[in-house]
Amino acid sequence: MENTVKITILPNGPAMMEGKVNIVHADGKEEMREGKTMLCRCGHSRNKPFCDGQHKANGFCG
Ligand code: FES
Numbered sequence: 001m002e003n004t005v006k007i008t009i010l011p012n013g014p015a016m017m018e019g020k021v022n023i024v025h026a027d028g029k030e031e032m033r034e035g036k037t038m039l040c041r042c043g044h045s046r047n048k049p050f051c052d053g054q055h056k057a058n059g060f061c062g
Contacts, residue, residue, distance in 0.1 A: 012061055014038040014051035023049070 005019035017037045024030050038051035042060035045052045 009041070013055050014041055025049075 003020075005017055005021055008016045008018070010016055015038070017033075017039065018035070020032070020034045021037060022030055022032050023037075039049050040047075040051045040055070041062060042055040042058060044054040044058045044060070046054065
């Protein structure tokens, strides 16, 4: 399906989105992403809403 976005919750890590997505940030800025986009679920990323690997250092379980 061409316009389908697949979201996979990675154990103890981010939510992986695969497909073309338009992300609207809190300030209203829009950012188009294609391919794999990792969204932080742990709350520790310094690059929210994206995962920067901090979940590993913080022992995120979820
Ligand atoms: S899930 Fe990776 S930094 Fe939060």
